[in-house]
Structures are given as structure tokens and as C-alpha cells.
């Protein structure tokens with residue numbers, strides 16, 4: 179494992195099964211390839227973004243990294259240790275060092291517990307041999323670190339006595355209280371009022387700098403990714419189709435799916451100008467049985483071989499990788515009046 183990486187994910191897969199069919203006796207299990215053979219690296223101290231439309235496997239990937247979900251197969255190296263090979267007791271030693279911030283603070287904070295008790299839980303579980311007063315001091319410090327001051331004003335409140343933004347700040351305090359090296363934030367602002375979103379993003383940037391955190395930041399919003407992430411991995415239907423430096427990808431997207439994503443985001447005009455919009459029809463369908471390129475049914479640049487030969491991620495320049503075997507035939511820049519149609523939808 180490279181010394182500059184904190185995490186290396188190799189050929190990671192997660193397949194769920196789903197029952198389909200209208201009638202009880204005709205129902206059958208179909209596989210859902212939520213995450214399909216992905217390999218990504220997260221460098222120490224960087225923020226890697228995962229972007230992609232709903233259902234493409236972003237949350238499942240993060241949940242496997244944090245060991246909240248077991249993989250079907252694959253490797254997750256954390257500082258050289260393969261987390262997939264550890265038993266429950268060995269895994270629990272790593273857990274304080276990796277924490278997750280979820281989309282909805284309502285779900286993560288027990289409504290029957292006060293802030294002080296919510297923050298005491300991880301301390302009691304993982305910090306042995308310190309006095310009650312020392313624990314209270316750690317709790318106050320973590321509340322002030324998330325800019326709720328003075329801490330005494332907030333620590334004896336219940337979650338329903340806080341605003342949405344304050345609740346997400348407490349969820350962040352819970353994530354940082356054990357001083358982890360790694361945090362995965364899964365769309366941490368998407369449930370919040372627009373007026374408090376920037377505050378939460380800036381808080382995460384501040385904490386990352388102060389604590390030297392490594393982050394995985396999940397979003398379906400490229401503008402947020404461009405603000406938060408050093409590099410981005412673009413996911414489509416369980417696969418990573420492009421990965422590299424955020425600004426380079428936004429200025430010059432290579433994969434046809436990334437081109438479509440970038441073309442519709444008007445807030446990115448500070449990066450790109452005069453782009454025609456490419457509207458994607460259809461949705462991600464993780465039950466489609468995979469044969470060739472995962473994007474073939476929506477791709478205007480596809481060729482016959484794309485239906486049969488799955489492309490792998492190929493390095494273009496530096497650490498920019500793209501999974502498309504037609505790249506040399508695609509004109510650079512975004513085509514005019516191009517619309518990516520779903521030509522061939524699969525239904526069950």
C-alpha cells in the first residue's frame with residue numbers, strides 16, 4: 179500500500195437481492211449490483227468526493243468503508259490493514275478512528291437523550307480511565323469546536339430543542355469527539371435549510387484543516403463537490419467511471435456521463451463557459467445485468483463493441499482515470515444540441 183494513502187479500496191462489490199413479481203408465487207429474487215468492482219484511493223489529508231445520481235451506490239460504498247455494511251467481496255485497506263478480513267473484536271479497535279456524518283441528523287441523534295449524553299456515549303465506549311470531570315471538559319471542547327458557544331447553553335438540550343443546523347453540528351461533534359483520522363460525510367447538508375448549508379460546509383473545511391482529517395464527501399451536487407473536494411470519483415450504476423482532480427474534471431470532463439453531469443450545472447460558470455446542456459433520460463437501474471459498458475444504453479458516442487466489452491479505468495494524465503473505450507473518438511468539449519437518450523431500457 180502506498181504511504182501517501184490512508185485508504186485503498188480494491189475490487190469492492192456489494193450485491194443485494196430484491197424480490198420482484200406481482201404475484202406471491204411468481205416472485206423471484208433478482209440481484210442488485212449496488213457497488214460493482216470499484217477501486218479507489220483516498221490520500222492522507224485529502225477530501226475525495228463521490229458524486230453520481232440517486233441509487234448509483236454512493237452510500238453503500240461509504241457504509242462498507244465504515245463497516246456498517248458487509249461487502250460481498252473485495253478489499254478495504256485502512257493504513258495497510260484489510261478491514262474486510264477482521265473479526266468483530268478487531269474491527270471495533272478501528273472504529274473510533276473512522277466516523278460517519280449522515281444526511282439526516284434526526285435519524286442519528288436519539289431524541290430521548292440530551293446533547294451531553296449523546297456525546298458521552300462514544301467517550302464511555304472508547305475512552306477508558308478518565309474521570310467524569312475530564313469527560314465533561316472533552317464534551318465542552320467538542321461543542322465549542324463546532325461553533326456552538328458557550329457550550330453550557332447547548333449541552334443540556336434535547337435534539338428537538340435545537341435547529342436543524344445545530345442538530346447537524348451536534349452530529350458532527352459526535353463524529354469528531356474521538357479525534358478520528360477519517361470522516362465520511364454522506365450528503366451532510368441535503369436535508370438542511372439552504373441558509374445554514376454554507377455554515378456546515380465551512381465548519382467541515384475548518385475541522386478538516388484543524389484536525390488534519392481525511393474525508394470522503396458524498397454529494398450529488400457538483401457545485402458542492404467543487405467547493406469541498408480535492409479529487410472526485412464519478413459513480414454510475416455501482417461503478418466508478420471517472421476519477422481525478424476536481425477542477426480538472428469540471429473544466430474538462432472526459433467520460434460521456436461526467437460531461438452530461440457538468441453540462442447541466444449552471445453554478446459552475448466560474449469554471450466553464452458556453453456549455454450546451456445535456457439532459458439524461460431515464461434513471462440508474464441497479465438491477466440491469468451487466469455485460470458491456472455500464473453507460474452504453476444512454477451514451478450517444480457508443481459503438482457496437484461497447485455493448486460487449488466492459489471498459490476498465492485507464493489512466494489518462496497524472497492521476498486522472500476514465501472508464502471509456504471510445505475516448506479517442508469523442509470530440510473534445512461538449513457537443514451542440516446533443517441529448518443523451520435512454521435507447522434501450524430494461525424492465526423486469
Ligand SMILES: Nc1ncnc2c1ncn2[C@@H]1O[C@H](COP(=O)(O)OP(=O)(O)OP(=O)(O)O)[C@@H](O)[C@H]1O
Nearest residue numbers: 194195210212231232233234235236237238239464
Ligand atoms: N439494504 C438494501 N437492500 C436492497 N437494496 C439496497 C439496500 N441498500 C441499497 N440498496 C440499493 O442499492 C443501490 C445503491 O443504493 P445507495 O443507497 O448506495 O445509492 P446512493 O447513490 O447513495 O443514492 P442516493 O443519492 O439516493 O442516496 C440502489 O439501487 C438501492 O436501492
Ligand SMILES: [Mg+2]
Nearest residue numbers: 236237238364
Ligand atoms: Mg445515499
